Amino acid sequence: QVQLVESGGGLVQAGGSLRLSCAASGGTFSSYAMGWFRQAPGKEREFVAAISWSGGSTYYADSVKGRFTISRDNAKNTVYLQMNSLKPEDTAVYYCAACLDCGWLTYTYEYDYWGQGTQVTVSS
DSSP states (O other): OOEEEEEOOEEEETTOOEEEEEEEESSOGGGSEEEEEEEOTTSOOEEEEEEOTTSSOEEEOTTTTTTEEEEEETTTTEEEEEEOSOOGGGOEEEEEEEESSOSSSOOGGGOSEEOOOEEEEEEO
16 A cells, blocks of 8 residues: 655746645555646646656646656655746646556556645746
């Protein structure tokens, strides 16, 4: 059983930056691909970014490509999401997730474990 705890959310002005962290425990972190998803009020949870178990491959939603960067430190059992040039439409609860046997990495159903989420609010 893997436990995931997100941190780093908060309130930021448009154009600002935040760095989210997701600390994992209870499993072999380096065995899992990791993803970030977000959910805005009244909307479905959507894919943001994902990274392979080794960190060698990364994937991004078109809406964040060029602004967000996902990375991982397997020695620290942590995955990060660096968010730059934030926009009001980035406002959402951000979740990290772990996937042991993923195909596309972009679908929520592929992921085995989820964190509780951290709120990101971008003011205009």
